[in-house]
Amino acid sequence: MEIGNNEEGHLRSFVERIESLEEEKAARADDIKEVYGEAKSSGFDPPTIRKIVARRKKDSAKLAEEEAIFAIYLKAMGMAA
Amino acid sequence: MEIGNNEEGHLRSFVERIESLEEEKAARADDIKEVYGEAKSSGFDPPTIRKIVARRKKDSAKLAEEEAIFAIYLKAMGMAA
């Protein structure tokens, strides 16, 4: 692909928007790390908290998965969802 | 780790703050994906844009060193630069 002269600005715009969003994302990641640090200072064990968070997330993910499997079975039976 | 009865609320608070921040982080990640999608629709190549973003993020001294090592290996393998 070639870039016409007036396309340069578009490329730069995309790159800068991505960089801006990645900064925000990194900032959130830092905040998360900070909360784990606070929790540790309060006497909690960060790895265990991590497991709690993962477990809570998986519970909702599992719900979604079960519904997906149900849909597959419905389809296998030729029944409408 | 032990948790005194009146610490439960603290633990819950930490967990919820983390979950909230992770939601925001995930939202930014979605936004980034969206921008790559827009760029693609505009005729740009997302993997190459990724390389540009990575290069801009990387320290120039480190970049130079990496490229030097790569050149050395290429030469050792008898491959053209």
Added chain:
Amino acid sequence: MEIGNNEEGHLRSFVERIESLEEEKAARADDIKEVYGEAKSSGFDPPTIRKIVARRKKDSAKLAEEEAIFAIYLKAMGMAA
């Protein structure tokens, strides 16, 4: 890092061993695709077989996870594993 003249052979050797192993790995991947093709020819639905395989793999993974969590709880209770 620099590569002395007599190190070139070592680099080449590593690269060739990796390439050889990757070929074998790719060959296995092709074999797997072929089995899915056979299954399809026999009237089975490949995506569904994929789900079966994933499910069987996940079952053992889940077992391991449950044991890990149990170990964590043991530790949290100050009990020996």
Added chain:
Amino acid sequence: MEIGNNEEGHLRSFVERIESLEEEKAARADDIKEVYGEAKSSGFDPPTIRKIVARRKKDSAKLAEEEAIFAIYLKAMGMAA
């Protein structure tokens, strides 16, 4: 999909062949990781070796095209090659 009673054995056979092949594939992947480990112990840089392997695998025409696109983007961004 429906499965006649006497088709169960066939399905099981397909599943087990796939699982066996996937085990072999995973074993090769482990071997590859091991070689990278050896290379590192010998003073080589694994990520750079990866780049060499990838470059050798890639079609030279395609490689040239990718580098051309990258150069165009770099120029459009006003970045040095």
Added chain:
DNA sequence: TCAGATAAAATCGCGC
């Protein structure tokens, strides 16, 4: 052809 899923790779944090 493109989005979604899967697997590979790089990065980061922990423990030794």
Added chain:
DNA sequence: GCGCGATTTTATCTGA
């Protein structure tokens, strides 16, 4: 301080 394990990110592949 380094290797190891886990997480996150990137690339490949399958299916619509």
